[in-house]
Amino acid sequence: MTKTLLEIKDLSRFFTLSKGQVLEAVNGVSFDIHQGETFGLVGESGCGKSTLGRTVVGLYPPTKGKVIFDGIDVAGSKSQTQKMELSRRMQMIFQDPYTSLNPRMKVMDIIAEGIDNHHMAASRSERNQMVLDLLHSVGLDEEHANRYPHEFSGGQRQRVGIARALSVNPDFIVADEPISALDVSIQAQVVNLMKHLQETRNLTYLFIAHDLSMVKYISNRIGVMYLGNLVELASSDELFKNPLHPYTSALLSAIPLPDPKVERNRSRIVLEGNVKSPINLPKNCHFCTRCPKKQAICEREVPELKEVSPGHFVACHLIR
Amino acid sequence: MKKLLEVKNMHVSIHTDSGVIQAVRGVSFDLYESETLAIVGESGSGKSITNKAIMGLLPVGGRIDEGEVILNGRDITHFSEKEMNMIRGAEVSMIFQDPLTSLNPTMTVGDQITEMLMLHKPEMTAEQRKNRALELLDMVGIPNPAERFGQYPHQFSGGMRQRVMISIALACEPRILIADEPTTALDVTIQAQILELMKKLQKKVNTSIIIITHNLGVVSSMADRVVVMYGGRFVECGDLDEVFYQTKHPYTKGLLDSIPNLQLSDQKLYSIPGTPPDLISPPHGCPFAARCERCMKVCEKYQPSEYEFSQTHRASCWLYDERAKGGALI
Numbered sequence: 001m002t003k004t005l006l007e008i009k010d011l012s013r014f015f016t017l018s019k020g021q022v023l024e025a026v027n028g029v030s031f032d033i034h035q036g037e038t039f040g041l042v043g044e045s046g047c048g049k050s051t052l053g054r055t056v057v058g059l060y061p062p063t064k065g066k067v068i069f070d071g072i073d074v075a076g077s078k079s080q081t082q083k084m085e086l087s088r089r090m091q092m093i094f095q096d097p098y099t100s101l102n103p104r105m106k107v108m109d110i111i112a113e114g115i116d117n118h119h120m121a122a123s124r125s126e127r128n129q130m131v132l133d134l135l136h137s138v139g140l141d142e143e144h145a146n147r148y149p150h151e152f153s154g155g156q157r158q159r160v161g162i163a164r165a166l167s168v169n170p171d172f173i174v175a176d177e178p179i180s181a182l183d184v185s186i187q188a189q190v191v192n193l194m195k196h197l198q199e200t201r202n203l204t205y206l207f208i209a210h211d212l213s214m215v216k217y218i219s220n221r222i223g224v225m226y227l228g229n230l231v232e233l234a235s236s237d238e239l240f241k242n243p244l245h246p247y248t249s250a251l252l253s254a255i256p257l258p259d260p261k262v263e264r265n266r267s268r269i270v271l272e273g274n275v276k277s278p279i280n281l282p283k284n285c286h287f288c289t290r291c292p293k294k295q296a297i298c299e300r301e302v303p304e305l306k307e308v309s310p311g312h313f314v315a316c317h318l319i320r
Numbered sequence: 321m322k323k324l325l326e327v328k329n330m331h332v333s334i335h336t337d338s339g340v341i342q343a344v345r346g347v348s349f350d351l352y353e354s355e356t357l358a359i360v361g362e363s364g365s366g367k368s369i370t371n372k373a374i375m376g377l378l379p380v381g382g383r384i385d386e387g388e389v390i391l392n393g394r395d396i397t398h399f400s401e402k403e404m405n406m407i408r409g410a411e412v413s414m415i416f417q418d419p420l421t422s423l424n425p426t427m428t429v430g431d432q433i434t435e436m437l438m439l440h441k442p443e444m445t446a447e448q449r450k451n452r453a454l455e456l457l458d459m460v461g462i463p464n465p466a467e468r469f470g471q472y473p474h475q476f477s478g479g480m481r482q483r484v485m486i487s488i489a490l491a492c493e494p495r496i497l498i499a500d501e502p503t504t505a506l507d508v509t510i511q512a513q514i515l516e517l518m519k520k521l522q523k524k525v526n527t528s529i530i531i532i533t534h535n536l537g538v539v540s541s542m543a544d545r546v547v548v549m550y551g552g553r554f555v556e557c558g559d560l561d562e563v564f565y566q567t568k569h570p571y572t573k574g575l576l577d578s579i580p581n582l583q584l585s586d587q588k589l590y591s592i593p594g595t596p597p598d599l600i601s602p603p604h605g606c607p608f609a610a611r612c613e614r615c616m617k618v619c620e621k622y623q624p625s626e627y628e629f630s631q632t633h634r635a636s637c638w639l640y641d642e643r644a645k646g647g648a649l650i
Contacts, residue, residue, distance in 0.1 A: 183596075186595070188590065192589055254508040256540065275507075
């Protein structure tokens with residue numbers, strides 16, 4: 001049995017808006033992430049997947065529930081040393097490599113910021129050598145160290161973002177849509193790089209994305225979110241072979257496949273309507289407004305996430 | 321089938337402060353009646369600029385250096401702004417990636433649709449225009465058109481805004497609809513809705529569609545024919561199946577291989593090494609040479625000519641020159 005690195009327990013994160021309105025971005029989500037695995041989190045915009053990722057690394061305090069990283073409560077009170085150690089061990093890679101790098105800093109200093117803050121280098125030359133090694137490991141050259149972010153292409157910037165996250169030798173990385181802003185041929189490069197780094201550095205990833213085919217390729221297990229709830233969780237092969245939640249089925253069926261013969265013979269589940277607003281949600285299955293299999297109970301009660309076969313969880317009234 | 325649009329040897333440059341970007345360097349293609357043509361490429365491949373040049377919508381500093389655009393037998397390459405205004409919307413319409421920035425935030429949706437009719441169908445009365453607008457909103461699947469008519473773009477979701485864009489574009493039943501990444505900003509389930517809608521409306525209005533995209537899944541679900549571009553140049557074109565199953569150009573092949581296949585698991589994902597060329601000083605030879613696994617000496621120096629594999633299938637790659645001696649096995 002692999003070790004559980006991260007436990008998310010009944011995690012909620014609400015945002016209070018004006019006029020007493022509450023936006024329930026994440027509502028009662030629980031799952032574990034094992035050491036060395038990639039956990040993929042998918043869902044459409046507004047489903048709360050990014051908020052979840054940010055709450056996990058402590059960028060937002062949870063409204064309810066807990067995030068336990070290797071036995072430590074991420075939001076709990078800690079000494080300064082514990083805080084530093086936690087921030088070293090958990091890192092994040094952001095979606096937009098254009099806005100997540102400081103345009104006025106050289107790549108050398110961007111990558112070295114973590115090394116400096118955590119006093120990981122004994123001397124200036126050791127620090128610089130560490131940065132150069134990191135640049136090599138993400139496929140960039142030494143000469144790139146003295147350049148500014150605007151001198152790089154999107155894919156190269158994302159490599160800088162990865163090098164920055166790796167600089168403090170983390171155990172766990174939350175990658176929030178790391179490839180969405182990149183071109184197809186560059187996406188594959190970055191995903192392969194992340195896989196390679198995972199193997200060589202024994203990293204654990206929470207990989208957040210909306211592109212299901214890439215998520216399937218990189219993840220061991222996948223969680224599907226809809227309006228703040230986790231609706232299905234399974235190993236990535238199982239999820240694609242045997243999706244149980246009507247939303248997961250619709251999501252999988254909506255992906256156009258790059259294979260004309262398959263596309264011609266495919267019957268697609270096209271969902272009606274849009275995602276509801278996540279403000280002041282009723283207590284029921286949030287998918288019921290778009291669900292092709294809706295029944296009376298779906299409008300009344302919140303379905304619970306149940307294990308229907310080993311490792312396969314689903315939150316749907318129709319599945320028993 | 322009747323040829324609606326012909327683009328011949330298009331060259332477009334964009335003059336900027338940091339130099340002259342040679343965005344498109346010799347691209348030709350035709351569009352036939354009621355077909356869907358996909359133009360595929362990554363950012364910087366020149367796919368959007370080519371279509372903006374057709375519409376006379378090049379950014380500041382952009383100009384067509386060479387080449388012709390023939391629409392229904394007329395050369396419209398050097399039409400004035402006034403002449404283009406009569407074509408845009410009436411004969412050729414365009415929808416863009418981001419429906420929020422391409423709709424006017426200060427005008428109601430209804431006014432934006434009737435504006436199009438006012439320009440191109442001056443004979444219609446205000447009431448006829450309004451009725452037509454309501455009919456269009458209903459046709460693109462916007463529930464409750466009468467109420468929605470008086471609302472502003474910010475009151476619509478992303479998918480609904482794209483539907484509004486489509487209704488404006490189709491208001492005058494143009495012969496050609498150019499869709500520039502129409503679903504890139506949308507979620508997958510909404511993307512599926514919009515693609516279905518475009519297919520349905522194409523049959524109803526009998527429009528030809530040029531869809532510009534980097535998503536090969538969208539291509540295979542929508543297109544009849546495909547043109548692949550890279551670094552401002554033509555790479556490969558052919559019927560959908562020819563390009564996907566008898567791929568000739570190493571770039572097209574690399575692109576297809578770098579998408580994970582949902583049906584297979586544990587495959588190794590291929591990635592094309594390197595980055596696209598800088599178009600301020602574009603390479604002399606094949607633009608893909610620096611990233612191509614099968615690059616030969618000639619590729620770096622001379623731009624390859626086009627080789628024909630069938631009446632419809634062509635690729636621009638030296639591997640298919642008879643002097644390349646059986647190198648053409650990819």
